[in-house]
Amino acid sequence: MIRACSWVLLLAGCGAARAPLPAPAAERSWVAPLPEPEDSPPPAPPQLPPVVSAALPCGLTVQIVEQRSVPVVYAALVGRGSTGSAPHVELDALLELALNSGASAGDDPGEDEHDGARVNERGIVLTSRVPPSDLDRVLARYLAVLEGSALDDDRVEVARATLLGRVTFERAQRSRASSPPPTQELFSLLYGREHPRVRRMRMRASAVQRVDTARVRRHLARMAAPAESALVVVGDVDAAALESAIRERFAILAPGSAAPRTPGAAPEFPDPDTRLRIFGTRPEPSAIIRLLERGPAIEHEDYAAFRLFARLAGGMFSSGLNLRLRESRGDAYGVITRVSDRFDHSVLELSVVVPVGAAGAAAASVVEELARLSDPERIDAEELEIARTVELAELAASLDTSTGLGRALVAAFLAREAPSSIDDTYARVAALDAAAVAAAARRWVRPEKAPMVIVGDYLWLFTHPVRVPGGVGFVGH
Amino acid sequence: MMRPMPEDDCTVRPDPRWCAAVVRALRLIIPLGLLALAMVPSRGAAVVPAVEAPIRYELPNGLSVVLDPLPARQSVAVVVSVEAGRRDQPSGWTGLAHLTEHLLFQGTPAAPGELMTRLERLGATAINAQTGDDWTRYYEVVPSARLERALWIEAERFAHGLDALDDQGLAEQRRVLDREREQRDLGREAVWELVRTILYPPSHPYGSARERAGDVHAARVADVRWFFQRHYMPDRMTLSLSGGFDPDRARVWIERYFGPLRRGPISAPPRQLPPPSVLIDGERRVLAEARRSDDLLCVIWPTPPWGAPGDAELDFVAGELTRRLARWRRVSRVVRDIDISQESGHLASTFRACVSVERRSGTQAPLMVLDGELEAMRRAPIEEEAIAAWRRRWMDGELVTMEHSLRRAQRNAARPPAFPGGVYDLGANLARYDAVTNEGVQRAVRRWLPPRDRLVVSVAGRHEAPPEGRIVSDVFVVEAP
Numbered sequence: 013m014i015r016a017c018s019w020v021l022l023l024a025g026c027g028a029a030r031a032p033l034p035a036p037a038a039e040r041s042w043v044a045p046l047p048e049p050e051d052s053p054p055p056a057p058p059q060l061p062p063v064v065s066a067a068l069p070c071g072l073t074v075q076i077v078e079q080r081s082v083p084v085v086y087a088a089l090v091g092r093g094s095t096g097s098a099p100h101v102e103l104d105a106l107l108e109l110a111l112n113s114g115a116s117a118g119d120d121p122g123e124d125e126h127d128g129a130r131v132n133e134r135g136i137v138l139t140s141r142v143p144p145s146d147l148d149r150v151l152a153r154y155l156a157v158l159e160g161s162a163l164d165d166d167r168v169e170v171a172r173a174t175l176l177g178r179v180t181f182e183r184a185q186r187s188r189a190s191s192p193p194p195t196q197e198l199f200s201l202l203y204g205r206e207h208p209r210v211r212r213m214r215m216r217a218s219a220v221q222r223v224d225t226a227r228v229r230r231h232l233a234r235m236a237a238p239a240e241s242a243l244v245v246v247g248d249v250d251a252a253a254l255e256s257a258i259r260e261r262f263a264i265l266a267p268g269s270a271a272p273r274t275p276g277a278a279p280e281f282p283d284p285d286t287r288l289r290i291f292g293t294r295p296e297p298s299a300i301i302r303l304l305e306r307g308p309a310i311e312h313e314d315y316a317a318f319r320l321f322a323r324l325a326g327g328m329f330s331s332g333l334n335l336r337l338r339e340s341r342g343d344a345y346g347v348i349t350r351v352s353d354r355f356d357h358s359v360l361e362l363s364v365v366v367p368v369g370a371a372g373a374a375a376a377s378v379v380e381e382l383a384r385l386s387d388p389e390r391i392d393a394e395e396l397e398i399a400r401t402v403e404l405a406e407l408a409a410s411l412d413t414s415t416g417l418g419r420a421l422v423a424a425f426l427a428r429e430a431p432s433s434i435d436d437t438y439a440r441v442a443a444l445d446a447a448a449v450a451a452a453a454r455r456w457v458r459p460e461k462a463p464m465v466i467v468g469d470y471l472w473l474f475t476h477p478v479r480v481p482g483g484v485g486f487v488g489h
Numbered sequence: 490m491m492r493p494m495p496e497d498d499c500t501v502r503p504d505p506r507w508c509a510a511v512v513r514a515l516r517l518i519i520p521l522g523l524l525a526l527a528m529v530p531s532r533g534a535a536v537v538p539a540v541e542a543p544i545r546y547e548l549p550n551g552l553s554v555v556l557d558p559l560p561a562r563q564s565v566a567v568v569v570s571v572e573a574g575r576r577d578q579p580s581g582w583t584g585l586a587h588l589t590e591h592l593l594f595q596g597t598p599a600a601p602g603e604l605m606t607r608l609e610r611l612g613a614t615a616i617n618a619q620t621g622d623d624w625t626r627y628y629e630v631v632p633s634a635r636l637e638r639a640l641w642i643e644a645e646r647f648a649h650g651l652d653a654l655d656d657q658g659l660a661e662q663r664r665v666l667d668r669e670r671e672q673r674d675l676g677r678e679a680v681w682e683l684v685r686t687i688l689y690p691p692s693h694p695y696g697s698a699r700e701r702a703g704d705v706h707a708a709r710v711a712d713v714r715w716f717f718q719r720h721y722m723p724d725r726m727t728l729s730l731s732g733g734f735d736p737d738r739a740r741v742w743i744e745r746y747f748g749p750l751r752r753g754p755i756s757a758p759p760r761q762l763p764p765p766s767v768l769i770d771g772e773r774r775v776l777a778e779a780r781r782s783d784d785l786l787c788v789i790w791p792t793p794p795w796g797a798p799g800d801a802e803l804d805f806v807a808g809e810l811t812r813r814l815a816r817w818r819r820v821s822r823v824v825r826d827i828d829i830s831q832e833s834g835h836l837a838s839t840f841r842a843c844v845s846v847e848r849r850s851g852t853q854a855p856l857m858v859l860d861g862e863l864e865a866m867r868r869a870p871i872e873e874e875a876i877a878a879w880r881r882r883w884m885d886g887e888l889v890t891m892e893h894s895l896r897r898a899q900r901n902a903a904r905p906p907a908f909p910g911g912v913y914d915l916g917a918n919l920a921r922y923d924a925v926t927n928e929g930v931q932r933a934v935r936r937w938l939p940p941r942d943r944l945v946v947s948v949a950g951r952h953e954a955p956p957e958g959r960i961v962s963d964v965f966v967v968e969a970p
Contacts, residue, residue, distance in 0.1 A: 030581030030707060036714035037754040043648040045599060046746055049641050055612065055632040058563055081559040083540070084892040141889045146881070173819050181825070181847075185782075294952050298671045329605040329616065339603070342664030345672050365672045398609050405612030405632050409564040412732070413892050 057438050058408040063421070063431045064251040068258075070265035071239025072158070075421055075431065076254055077246040079414050085147050085247030086418035089154040090425055091136040094237035094270035101212040102175075102219045103231050104131045109171035110163055110228060111138060127153075133208060134355040135426050136235040141415060144248045151243075151261060158238050158265055160229060168225045179215045186214070191487045194291045194302070194465045201284040201463030202304045202359070209354075237270035242425045247414035278356045281306045283461050287482030288375070292470025299371040299468025300363065303378060307351060307358035307456050311427040315358070316440035317452035322351045322360050323399035324385050324449070330398050333381045343370040353423065360457075368468040372478040375466060379480050382459035388450040396446055403441050540915045543729075543901050544736055550751050551724025554743055555901040559894065562733030565636050566615075566894035569643055570626040570727045570902040572761060573720035576694040582712070584666060584705035587620040589713050589721075591662040593627070594618070597649040600642055607642060611635040615895055622695050623761055623836060626902065630895055633733040637742050643728075644746035647721055651714055659710055666705050674956040680779040683958035684787055684946050687775050688839070694764045695837075699957070715755070722752040729902035732894040763836045763906070767791040771967040774945045779958035781950035783825050786852035787843040788859060789944040792937045795833035796907030801921045802933035803831035803840055805879045809871055809930075810842065813862045823850040835905040840938060852947040866934045870927035883922045891915055941966075 064076040111129035127150075129138045138157065140150040156162040186192065192200065196213045203210050243262075245254060308314040326333045326349030337344040349362045366374045384390045410416035411434070420434045427433070460481040466473065478484055543557035578585045594604045608616050613629040627646070631639040682699050689696040728747065730739060769791065779785075793799040807829045818824045825845040832839045844855040891897050903913040948958070 030704065031579070033579060033582070033712045033715050036711055036718050038718070039714070040652045041649045042753050043749050043751065046641065046644055046648055046749060048599065049637045049742075052634050052637065055563070055634040079561070081561045082888075082892050084889055141892070143885055143888050146885060170819070177819075177822075180822075297956070298674075328609055329603075330609050338665060338668075339661060342661060342668065345665060345668040365668070367668075367671065398606070401612045402609050402614060405564070406614045408632065409614060409630055412559075412562040412564055412894065415892060 055405070055408065057435070057442070058411050060411070060431065060435050061417070062251075064255055065431070066255055066259070068238070068262055068265070069267040070158075070262065071237075071241075071267070071269055072262060072265065073242035073425065074255065074258055075242060075244045075425075076249065076251040077414075077417060077421070078249060078251045079246055079417065080248050081412075082414075083143055083248045084414050085140075085142055085144050085150075085245060085249055086414040087140045087142070087147060087150045087154070087246075088244040088418055088422050089136075089138040089157060089236065089241065090244065090422045091236040091241040092426060092428075093135050093235045093273035094240045095273060096234050100231070101208050102215055102223050103228065104133075105212060105215065106168070106171055106175055106220065106223055107131045107136075107228055107231055107235070109174055110168050111136075111157070111232075131235065132355075134353075136232075137422060137426075139418075139422075147245070147249070147254075151258065154243060155262060155264070157232065157236055158241070158262070160233055163225070163229055163232060165225050168228050172220060172223075175215075175220050176217050179217050179220055182214075183217070191291070194289070194300075194467050197289050197291075197487070198302055198304055198463055198465045201287065201289070201465075202281060202306065203279050204282050207279055234273075237268075238265055239268060239270040240272055242422075244418055244421045244425070246418040246421065279306070283458070284463055285483060286485040287461050288464040288466065288478065288480055288484045289487055290473050290478065290484065291465060291467045291487045292473055293467060295469050295471065297367060297469075298365050299368040299466055299473070300365050301371060301375055301378065301464065301466050303360075303362040303462055303464045305360045305362075305382075305457050305462040307360050308452070309356050309358060309427070310353050310423060311429055311433075314452040314455060316437060317444055317449045318358065318360070318456060319351055320396075320399055320403055320441060320444055320449050321385055321453050321457070322349050323403055324391070324395060325349050325360070325381060326362055326364075327351075328399060328402050330395065332384070332392075332395060333377065336377060337364060337366065337374060341370070341373075343367065343374055355426075368472045369476075371466055371468055371473065372476060375464065375478050375480050378464070379459055382453075382457055382462065386450050386453040386457060386459060388446040391446040391450060393446070396449070400441060400444060404438060407438050407441065540919070542914060542916070543731075545912065548723065548744065548748055550748065551722075551726075552747050552750065553727040554740075555727065555729040555898075556734075556736045556739060557729070557731035557897055557901055558734055558736045558739075559732055562894060563633055564630050564894065565633050565639075565730055565732035565734045566628065566630045566898035567636070567639050567643060568626055568628040568727075568729040568731075568895070568898040568902050569647070570624050570729065570899075571721055572624055572725040573716075574621045574623045574625055576622050576761070576764070577716075577720055577758065582704055582708065584700040585708055585712065585716050586625060587700060588659075588662060588666060588705055588708055589716050590618050590620045590625050590627075591665060592654055592658065592713055593646050593650040593717075595650075595658050595662070596653055597645045598652055599649065600645045601653065604642060604646060608639065611638055611642075613639065622834075626899070628895060628899065630732070636730075636734050636739065640739075640742050641746050644750065647723075647726070647747075648750055650721075651710075651717055654710055654713065656710060659708070659713070663705055663708075666700070667702060670700060670702065680777075680781060680785065680948055680958050683777055683779060683948075683960070684789070687777075687946060687960065687963075688767060688789060688791075688944055693767070718753055719755045719758060722757065723747065723750040724752060724757065727902045727904070729898040731898035731901060761836070763794070766837070769942045769944055771965045772941050772943055772945060774964045774966060775947070776961045776963075777946060777948045777958055778951045778954040778961055779948050780952060780954050780956065781845075781848075781948065783845045783848050783950050784850060784852055785843060785845045785946075785948040785950070786855050786859075787841060787944075787946045787948070788856070789842075789946070790840045790938050790942075792831060792838045792840045794836055794838050794907050795905040796918075796921065799933045799937055800831065800833055800838060800907070801883070801925050802930045803838075803937060804833075804883055804922075805871070805876065805925055805930050806866065806934055806938070807831050807840070807842075808879050808882065809866070809875060810859075810862055812875075813865075814844070814858065817858050821854075823847040824855065835903065848950045856945065860940065863934060863938055864940070866931065870931040873927055876925065876927045876930065880922055880925060884919050887915065887918055887922070 061077050066074040108129055108131040127140045199210045307318045324331055326347035334347040338346055343366045344364050347364045352359050421431055424431055424433050543555050545555050547553050575586050596602045596604055605616050608629050611631055613631045616629040618627045792803055811827055811829045814827050823846045828843045832841055842859055900913050904911055909917050
């Protein structure tokens with residue numbers, strides 16, 4: 013028997029009756045003024061802990077750091093790739109899925125996954141965060157990767173099924189739309205349509221099907237050639253004992269060398285014909301504004317200045333752009349700006365959500381801010397000081413954990429730099445002034461050309477043109 | 490939440506769907522000293538490592554303090570948790586707790602200007618605040634050399650945080666809240682608030698959580714002051730530090746800057762009691778619409794709070810159920826995502842099994858598959874191997890989570906009543922996972938995930954649905970006797 017009690021409820025924001033609240037006890041606090049502390053000297057630069065480095069007969073680099081504050085170990089196997097391991101979007105995507113722990117359709121690694129893998133043009137990085145008692149399992153897994161026994165047919169086929177599911181779905185979504193998705197379009201404007209990063213967004217099922225298991229294994233062997241790879245372990249370990257154990261365990265790998273992968277041509281970053289694409293949607297109160305811009309590689313002399321530029325351009329609460337859009341105008345909850353590192357370049361990403369009626373003004377503010385920060389005379393001394401302080405503090409704090417220090421060592425290895433470069437980065441940031449930041453910005457940032465997209469109400473945006481330099485194109489909906 | 494953080498930031502992002510609720514059921518003072526747990530051979534996973542408990546004490550004004558020194562670190566996470574949240578808002582005043590949170594960043598007469606900027610000048614990172622159902626917390630990570638000044642700023646916030654508040658400041662933050670609300674809706678998070686509204690009736694403490702613009706815009710300076718003076722008192726606050734600092738020096742600073750705080754004339758509100766259990770008598774089926782590009786099935790059961798018997802077992806159930814449904818997903822062409830979890834709250838939890846499918850493909854098939862797997866788990870215990878794997882995953886996950894100073898400080902400030910002594914303890918958390926058995930998991934499925942007494946929500950993705958979503962029908966299905 014079904015007893016049906018059906019009714020329609022409308023959630024139209026009808027609030028409950030609002031009775032007046034009692035008056036506060038006082039207009040001001042009854043707590044006496046608190047004594048203010050004296051200023052303390054600035055923090056000392058962080059000291060990189062001792063890094064035990066070794067090179068095994070097979071060519072594998074080993075870096076071990078003891079960090080015993082908590083019983084956690086960060087371990088990574090990182091490969092720069094050897095000759096023949098050219099980027100191949102379907103192959104990289106398939107290999108990445110196959111390597112991810114428990115890789116099965118629907119079991120995608122999340123942010124907190126303990127074992128993870130990334131494969132892209134930068135190289136291959138397998139990471140694990142485990143208690144010390146579990147390190148043995150991780151080392152066994154990494155050894156299997158290096159000796160070529162990590163991927164069985166089942167694992168690859170499960171990964172293929174997962175990837176095909178995604179590719180098929182995304183293709184179906186694209187086929188229903190009259191234009192590429194905004195994100196794909198933004199990356200196309202930055203890189204050009206045929207760059208691997210853009211092609212990875214529009215993989216084809218047939219291309220995935222054509223990648224056979226043997227090819228996946230060969231790709232892994234080249235990406236993780238021992239002579240171009242490193243084993244990084246940071247955490248609650250005895251470095252000397254661990255080094256001995258690793259030497260013994262990995263002695264099974266044959267001595268050898270590998271020719272480093274020849275870097276492909278750096279992205280051209282063409283100037284887009286139309287720098288802003290507007291994607292019109294059904295009526296929505298808010299619009300999303302996104303901007304991408306190329307930046308220097310991590311080993312480039314401009315890298316530190318570029319990161320500071322990103323802080324100033326929305327990478328901290330006190331950035332001029334955030335204060336203007338959020339606090340002064342009330343047009344945004346906040347601006348997000350960050351720098352992500354790729355193989356031979358970096359990418360600055362800026363995004364903000366505003367009421368659609370404020371989209372034009374906000375877009376113009378973003379462009380104006382990029383231009384302002386390219387002029388040393390217009391960078392405020394206080395904002396620069398805050399940006400430098402925050403950047404240095406974040407660098408130092410990141411080294412507090414095994415994960416943070418491990419990631420820094422992995423990044424240095426991929427960039428072919430010694431661990432001491434981590435200390436160098438701190439010193440470089442500390443020495444930056446407005447002239448250096450603006451000079452780097454002028455070399456990399458194109459205020460009038462950096463690609464942008466706006467996604468928002470079609471009708472409003474069509475009838476209220478957004479005016480920014482570099483051309484505006486309307487994609488419709 | 491004060492400021493959106495990049496996706497890969499390690500700070501805790503507020504979950505607008507199910508906010509963890511903290512209650513201090515007991516006024517607790519734990520003796521000083523470190524409690525080292527012995528190495529405990531575990532049932533089948535790695536050996537449980539020794540963990541040191543933090544230092545806990547209380548100031549004469551009632552402020553609870555948790556000190557977790559990690560000497561080798563160069564930064565310190567500072568967390569202040571207040572036992573006041575959305576459930577403490579009087580009827581018709583949604584958003585008052587959230588507005589108060591935002592306004593406490595506007596500076597004080599002694600520390601004028603935006604406190605975020607003041608903290609950034611110190612080198613603070615991960616600065617943010619969150620308003621939950623049962624608590625509001627403020628946090629940042631500062632260089633160790635700047636800890637004293639950071640403590641002073643936090644004490645100033647809670648001592649004089651609203652002294653400089655005026656109508657202009659209030660109006661500015663109302664606008665920021667509007668933008669935050671709009672961004673949540675744009676992110677399609679409204680559907681989770683809709684589901685919450687279905688689960689908790691308006692009379693329930695969690696029932697009217699959705700913030701309404703009208704309520705926020707009705708709030709005046711005096712209203713915010715009243716809320717602050719009633720709830721933001723030291724006897725309802727916890728200060729938690731984790732990272733590189735000297736605990737003896739920290740004690741001196743805490744006494745100096747937080748010691749003067751005291752409750753004023755407004756009497757303390759009653760202690761938060763666990764909310765009434767949500768009774769689902771029969772299967773409630775709700776059809777709703779929301780602005781999504783897919784359809785969504787969510788099956789929800791009320792379950793024990795964090796740390797209570799059954800909670801750890803249900804974590805294992807969630808993992809195993811996800812694994813089993815993943816096998817089905819491989820052959821299904823319409824499944825987009827599977828999200829199954831025991832959403833552990835301090836006072837109340839829910840077990841939620843959600844499957845998203847391509848729009849207009851229907852939610853009947855995933856419901857049948859889900860029911861089939863649950864029935865299998867009721868009939869036969871999970872294999873011992875699977876239990877061991879999940880045990881390792883949950884224990885390892887907790888240890889890894891506790892690597893970060895900020896997460897340690899946040900966890901240490903938590904007061905789940907079901908934990909020993911009513912405070913979070915890492916060792917106790919590891920021990921309860923270690924104690925899970927396959928029979929216990931089977932019992933948990935039978936007891937807490939019955940086949941009939943549950944909420945089944947089917948959400949149809951419709952572009953024309955209002956931003957907050959809408960319920961189309963609400964039906965109870967009762968089996969014939």
